Structures are given as structure tokens and as C-alpha cells.
Amino acid sequence: MSDLVLQGLTKRFGEFTAVDALDLTVPAGSFFALLGPSGCGKTTTLRMAAGLEEPTAGRILLGDRDITGLRPHQRPVNTVFQSYALFPHLDVAGNVAFGLRRRGVRDHAAEVARMLELVQLDGLGRRRPAQLSGGQQQRVALARALVNRPQVLLLDEPLGALDLTLTRRMQVELKRIQTEVGITFVHVTHDQEEAMTMADTVAVMNAGRIEQLGRPAELYEFPQTPFVANFLGQSNLLAAEVVERGAGYVAVRAYDNRYSVPAGRCRAAGPAAYLGVRPEKVHLAEAAAQVPAGHDSVAGVVTDWSYVGVGNRYLVRAPWGTELAVFSPNTGEGYYPPLGGEVVVHWDPAHAFLLDREPGAGDATTPVAPEPTGVPA
Amino acid sequence: MRGSRVVAGLVLAYLLLPVAVVVGLSFNAPSNRLSYDFDRFTLANWADPCGPAGLCASVLRSAQIGLLATVLATVLGTLLAFGLTRHRFRGRGPLNALVFLPMATPEVVLGSSLLALFTAGAVPLGFWTVVIAHVMFCVSFVVVVVKARLAGMDPRLEEAAADLYASPWHTFRTVTLPLAMPGIVAGALLAFSLSFDDFIVSNFNAGTMTTFPMFVWGSAQRGIPPQVNVVGTAMFAVAVLAVVITTFRRRAR
Numbered sequence: 001m002s003d004l005v006l007q008g009l010t011k012r013f014g015e016f017t018a019v020d021a022l023d024l025t026v027p028a029g030s031f032f033a034l035l036g037p038s039g040c041g042k043t044t045t046l047r048m049a050a051g052l053e054e055p056t057a058g059r060i061l062l063g064d065r066d067i068t069g070l071r072p073h074q075r076p077v078n079t080v081f082q083s084y085a086l087f088p089h090l091d092v093a094g095n096v097a098f099g100l101r102r103r104g105v106r107d108h109a110a111e112v113a114r115m116l117e118l119v120q121l122d123g124l125g126r127r128r129p130a131q132l133s134g135g136q137q138q139r140v141a142l143a144r145a146l147v148n149r150p151q152v153l154l155l156d157e158p159l160g161a162l163d164l165t166l167t168r169r170m171q172v173e174l175k176r177i178q179t180e181v182g183i184t185f186v187h188v189t190h191d192q193e194e195a196m197t198m199a200d201t202v203a204v205m206n207a208g209r210i211e212q213l214g215r216p217a218e219l220y221e222f223p224q225t226p227f228v229a230n231f232l233g234q235s236n237l238l239a240a241e242v243v244e245r246g247a248g249y250v251a252v253r254a255y256d257n258r259y260s261v262p263a264g265r266c267r268a269a270g271p272a273a274y275l276g277v278r279p280e281k282v283h284l285a286e287a288a289a290q291v292p293a294g295h296d297s298v299a300g301v302v303t304d305w306s307y308v309g310v311g312n313r314y315l316v317r318a319p320w321g322t323e324l325a326v327f328s329p330n331t332g333e334g335y336y337p338p339l340g341g342e343v344v345v346h347w348d349p350a351h352a353f354l355l356d357r358e359p360g361a362g363d364a365t366t367p368v369a370p371e372p373t374g375v376p377a
Numbered sequence: 378m379r380g381s382r383v384v385a386g387l388v389l390a391y392l393l394l395p396v397a398v399v400v401g402l403s404f405n406a407p408s409n410r411l412s413y414d415f416d417r418f419t420l421a422n423w424a425d426p427c428g429p430a431g432l433c434a435s436v437l438r439s440a441q442i443g444l445l446a447t448v449l450a451t452v453l454g455t456l457l458a459f460g461l462t463r464h465r466f467r468g469r470g471p472l473n474a475l476v477f478l479p480m481a482t483p484e485v486v487l488g489s490s491l492l493a494l495f496t497a498g499a500v501p502l503g504f505w506t507v508v509i510a511h512v513m514f515c516v517s518f519v520v521v522v523v524k525a526r527l528a529g530m531d532p533r534l535e536e537a538a539a540d541l542y543a544s545p546w547h548t549f550r551t552v553t554l555p556l557a558m559p560g561i562v563a564g565a566l567l568a569f570s571l572s573f574d575d576f577i578v579s580n581f582n583a584g585t586m587t588t589f590p591m592f593v594w595g596s597a598q599r600g601i602p603p604q605v606n607v608v609g610t611a612m613f614a615v616a617v618l619a620v621v622i623t624t625f626r627r628r629a630r
Contacts (some may be wrong), residue, residue: 052536073547079540085533089555098551099541144541298597 001028002063003107004049004152006186009058011044011059017043020208020214021058025376026152026201031185031227033199035192039230041208042188043082044156049186050079062151072103082157086129090115092140093231099148115147118177135166144288146181155187159194171197192232196220204228222265222353226364229355230275236282236324237274237364239357250354255320259296259352266354274355279325281351282313285344297346300324302337312336316345322363394611403606408509410600422603426611429602436608442504443573443587446511451459451565453512455557461520462527476521479514487514488581495582502584511572518571519564526560541619 004026011019019041026032027228034042047053048349049073051061060068067075078099086095086241093112101110116122129137136160145153158174159167172293175198178185189195195202196216203213204227213226219232229235238255250266252259259275283295291297303323314326314337324345328334339342406419460466461473491510492502494618500506510574534556538548576590583591593605 048539052540071544072536073542073544077540079537081533081537083531083533085531085537087537087552088533089552098538098543102542102547148541 001111001151001182001184003028003061004019004186004213005063006045006049007059007061009048009060010056011046011048011053012056017208017278019048020054020207022040024210024213026184027153028184028187029182030201031175031187031199032190033195033202034205035189035232035313036070036205037190037203040205042205043156045205046079046156046186046188049152049156050077051075052079066211076151078150078152078273079153079154079156080138080145080158082160084129084141085160086137086144088129091125091353092127092129092132095129095140096144096147099292103148110333112148115143118146118168118180119143119173134162135170138162138180142177146177150182150183151204152184152186155185157189157309159189160188160189165283166169167194174198181371187287187322193256196232198263201347202232203229206231215365222267223355224267226274226355226357229274233278234325235276235278235365237355237357238322239277239361239363240273240354241270242273242363249349252354255318257296257298261352265352266351267353268354270355270356270359272357272359272361275352276353277347278313278356279313279327280329282324282345282347284316284326284328284337285346286335286337290335290342291344291346294349295346295354296349297344298324298343302339302341302343305339316343318345324363325365339341397469399609399613402603403610405603405606407591407600407603408576412600422607426604426607428598429604431480431587431592432602432604432608433589435589438504438586439589441571442508442511445508446515446524446572447565447569450507450515450519450568451511451561454516454568455523455561458520458523458527462524476517479517480521483516484575484577488578490577492581502582503586504507506582507579507586509574510578514578515568518567519561521566522567523557523560526557526563530556609614 006022007026009019009022009024010017022041023043026029034045036042044053048055050073051067051070055068058068059066062076067077069368079299087098090098091252093109093116093243096112097116100111100114112125113122116125117132119137119142121143122138124132129140132140138161142158144320154172154254159170163333171194174185174187187195187199199212202219204211204219206227212219212228219228223229223232223235226235226237229237229296238254240252240259243253243258248263249260250263250268252261252273254275255365261275266273285291285297288297288299298318300313300316300318303317304313306313308317309330311327314328315323316326317323326345328336401415402413403422404418405413405415406421407416408416422428459477461469461476488510491506495502495506505551530553534552535548538546538552543551574590575588576594579588580591580594581623587595589608593601596602596605
């Protein structure tokens with residue numbers, strides 16, 4: 001097993017740069033997610049790794065071996081396609097055996113049977129793809145790729161066509177299978193929850209570049225850029241100016257209020273910064289008197305409220321007009337204000353973070369509407 | 378519900394009535410050569426289908442021309458269809474339109490202009506000029522049918538094959554060709570039936586040779602021998618048999 005290494009990988013389609021000098025190392029045996037909105041270049045990156053797209057510049061290596069110039073059928077890499085691309089003229093067993101036959105593996109029947117068992121499709125070998133449900137087709141596509149024991153398995157939005165319940169189940173199953181076979185999985189998705197559920201490492205891509213790479217918790221708890229802060233979950237980002245860099249803390253000024261953030265949670269190099277805090281890390285209080293000591297706060301008016309079962313989502317308009325997103329978990333305790341109520345939004349400074357801000361850029365808060373879903377790249 | 382069944386029945390009757398007449402007349406013993414009435418039932422026509430001089434020779438010749446034209450037109454048409462769907466090249470648009478031309482041209486025009494061409498080139502008329510003429514108009518039909526099949530094919534399937542270690546040649550043999558096959562077979566069947574029953578273009582370019590449609594046309598002046606109906610019925614039976622077999626094979630899968 002060896003690492004998959006991308007060096008300066010670039011793909012241009014005419015004037016459009018889909019992938020921009022990408023440097024990336026996917027450790028052997030890891031479950032790696034490439035996460036980004038549609039058109040960010042994640043699928044193009046995957047297709048270059050598979051050999052289905054020729055890079056404009058850069059190299060692709062498996063360990064020390066340069067595979068940039070190899071045709072798709074010469075690479076020890078297999079793909080699970082978004083549309084599955086099952087061969088309609090072959091039955092399930094024929095689909096799964098396809099790669100083994102091409103490589104001249106004898107006695108592929110036993111291998112195929114074992115693989116169908118792994119994906120829980122035993123006994124369906126004689127069926128045609130058209131006679132299977134979407135979830136079953138997805139598992140055939142997985143088995144067809146996995147049976148070859150590739151060095152790297154590439155998955156292109158593999159759960160995009162499944163309904164929500166099935167998606168959840170397949171997420172758990174994919175993770176189980178990956179642990180069981182120990183093959184490197186590179187998983188392309190636009191669904192942040194899917195990426196965080198399954199992957200050990202997530203790379204957030206935007207406009208052909210990687211914005212941040214790390215464990216899901218690292219990315220979520222301390223995002224590197226405003227894009228990551230708002231693509232991976234939502235964040236309230238307030239335009240602030242750094243006024244003091246003290247011992248262990250950084251103080252900022254935003255809209256005539258002074259806030260502080262632990263020095264370890266500051267990524268802002270210059271004076272222009274975003275003060276960031278996640279909606280579920282902020283709390284609501286009826287009056288300033290009820291704000292716990294040491295918490296930072298903003299007073300405002302509730303302008304929107306929606307009950308979503310596990311909690312309540314609020315929008316609170318600050319005096320300067322920006323609406324802050326607040327998520328109050330449905331614990332049965334706490335303060336649930338009415339629409340139009342005057343409240344104080346407060347948070348523990350340890351949960352806030354500071355990011356670089358383009359000078360002149362205003363607040364960046366995500367709307368409380370559900371995160372965009374179902375737009376495959 | 379009942380109304381639509383009645384309509385369907387009437388349409389079916391309309392389509393099958395001429396066939397029924399052919400089948401009926403194949404068992405007829407006409408009282409004289411120019412009679413088309415059903416006079417007397419007989420099996421004599423079926424016992425001696427090659428009775429009329431030249432009948433079986435013309436059927437055999439039409440079958441030979443049909444098979445040759447089908448093979449050539451199917452190969453050329455399939456290659457052309459692949460080229461037109463898979464590659465971008467200068468002149469692709471005009472070529473796409475040109476392929477339709479033989480289908481849109483009246484056969485009389487096609488036949489007479491081919492005759493002019495062969496005569497001008499001093500090509501002796503006969504078996505081969507008819508084959509060349511048939512290939513020419515059959516290619517268009519094959520291209521149209523195969524192209525429709527290729528256009529409906531998911532390009533990801535070929536990528537999947539390449540991803541699963543199939544070289545370009547293997548991908549073509551194990552994925553592309555099997556998936557295109559229904560279109561190719563349909564194109565070939567169409568080509569054969571077009572060639573076999575072509576009269577106008579053949580009549581212009583056959584010289585002294587006689588194909589089956591030309592034989593029937595010629596004998597119509599003197600009274601069509603009932604054996605022509607035997608040949609027609611047999612051909613219809615073969616076609617029905619082919620449809621039944623493919624239907625059952627598909628159902629067995």
C-alpha cells in the first residue's frame with residue numbers, strides 16, 4: 001500500500017481553471033473526503049486520479065511510482081461512478097467479475113461470491129442491474145470496484161442518488177467496508193455531513209484549490225477561512241478590527257463592542273479580522289443581567305424562529321442590522337424567546353475564533369435556511 | 378375501452394388483409410392465367426414452388442444481392458455511425474446531412490442517375506451494379522438506426538470498462554459492441570428487406586438480370602403464377618418466426 005500524491009495538479013478547460021496547482025497527499029489506508037460545492041474541481045481531481053481526464057500540468061504518484069502518463073486501464077485504481085455505470089448487458093456477477101476477467105484472474109467465481117457477501121448481495125448474482133433497487137445497484141458498483149483490491153478506491157458522489165434513510169445506512173456501511181478491507185478511499189462529495197461522518201481526513205475545496213485539510217473536528221471547531229466556516233456548517237462572522245494582542249488572548253473591536261478570543265484560536269494576521277462563533281455555541285438570555293460572567297454578548301431582536309424538533313433556530317437582528325443565527329438545542333431547559341422579543345446573544349469567548357478578513361468586507365453570516373443539498377458536482 | 382379494442386382490431390385487419398389474400402392465393406388453382414379469383418383449393422403450388430421458369434432463380438439472386446448489400450451496408454454504416462457520434466471533425470455537420478440524402482431522394486431519380494453514372498463509366502450492368510446501388514441507399518438507413526443507439530449510450534459505461542482494466546480494444550469488444558448490437562442488427566434487417574424488395578433502382582441498373590421483384594413485375598403482364606404467392610407466404614412465415622423466437626428469448630432472460 002502506498003500514498004496517493006498529487007503534485008501541482010492543474011486542469012484547465014479552455015480559459016476555465018477547474019483544478020489549480022493542487023498539492024495533496026492521501027495517506028495509504030485512510031478514508032479521505034474531498035468536500036466542496038459543485039464546480040469546485042473535486043470531480044475533475046478524481047477523474048485525473050483515475051486517468052479519465054488528462055492533467056494540464058502536474059504529477060500523480062502512487063508511492064514513488066509516477067502514474068500521470070498511464071491510461072485508465074493501466075492504473076491500480078478503481079472508481080465508483082456517481083451514476084454507478086453498471087453494464088446493463090451483464091448480470092450482477094458478470095459486472096463484478098469484469099475487472100478480474102480483464103486481469104486474467106482464474107477462479108473469479110469464488111472472489112465474486114465473497115465480494116457480493118461483503119456488500120450483502122449474496123444470491124443476487126444472476127440478476128440484471130435493471131432489476132435492482134438504487135441501493136443495491138450502488139453496492140454492485142462498489143463490489144465491482146473493490147473486488148480488484150485497488151491501491152486506491154475513488155468514489156464520486158456515490159450516495160448522491162439515494163434517499164436520505166438509505167444514504168445514512170450506506171454511510172455506516174461504507175465506513176465498515178473500508179475498515180474491513182483497509183483500502184485507501186478517496187470520496188468526493190458536496191455533502192458536509194456525509195464527509196464528516198465517514199472520513200478520517202477532509203479536504204475542503206473551493207475554486208480549484210484546497211481551502212483547508214484536517215480531521216472533521218479540527219475543521220469544524222477551528223475553520224481556516226470564511227469559506228470553510230460557512231460551507232462546513234454555518235458560522236456568524238462579524239467584521240472586527242484587532243485592537244490588542246495580549247498574553248493568551250486577542251482583543252477585537254466590532255461595532256463599538258470589545259470582544260476577546262483565546263490567542264490559540266486566532267488565525268488573523270492583520271488588523272482586519274472576522275470574529276466567528278457557531279450558532280449552536282451561542283445562547284439567548286432575556287436581559288444583560290442573566291449573561292454569565294466572562295461571556296461576550298450582543299443585544300438584539302428575534303426576527304425569525306423555526307422549530308426543528310431537535311432544537312429551535314433563531315435569527316436575532318443586531319443593532320447594526322446583521323442577523324445572527326442561533327441554534328438552541330431542545331434540552332427542555334433554557335430560554336426560548338418569542339418572535340419580536342428583545343434578547344441578548346452571548347457566548348463563551350473560548351468558543352469564538354478569529355479569521356483573516358479582506359479589509360472592507362462586511363459581516364458574513366449564513367442564513368438560517370437549511371443547508372443546500374442535492375446539487376451534485 | 379371496448380371502443381379502442383374495436384379500432385385496434387380494424388387497424389390490424391387493414392394491415393393483415395393483403396397478407397391473408399397472399400396466403401389464400403398460394404393455395405389457389407386458378408382456372409386461367411389472368412384469373413385472380415379463388416377457384417379451387419390445391420397444394421400443387423406448394424409442392425412445386427419452382428415450377429414457373431426463372432422464379433426460383435430470381436428469388437435466389439435477390440437473396441444473394443440482399444445478403445451482400447446487407448453485409449457491406451451494415452459494416453460501412455456502423456463505422457460511419459461511430460465516426461459521426463464519437464469524433465468531432467471538420468465537415469461533420471454537412472456529412473450528417475448528406476447521409477440523409479439517399480433516403481430523401483425519390484428512387485426513380487436515384488435509379489436513373491445511377492444508370493447514367495454506370496453508363497458513362499462504361500460499367501457493365503448486372504449483378505454487381507445492383508449490389509453497389511443497394512449498398513448506397515441501405516447505408517443511410519443503417520447509419521440512422523445505429524447512430525440513434527449510440528447516442529442513447531451512457532459514455533460512463535466505456536469509462537467504467539477502462540477503469541476496470543479493459544484496453545480500448547477490449548472495451549469496444551466487451552462493452553461498446555454488445556450494447557450497440559441491437560441497433561446494428563435492426564439496421565441490418567432493415568437493409569435486407571429494403572434490398573430484397575427494391576424494384577425501381579434495380580430495374581434501372583440490372584441490365585438483363587432479373588431480381589424477384591422484377592420477375593413478379595414482368596409476370597404481372599402475363600398473369601402472376603400462383604407460386605409467387607407461395608414465395609410471399611414463406612417469406613412472411615420466416616419473418617413471423619423470427620419475431621416469435623426473439624420475443625421468447627427475451628422473455629426467457
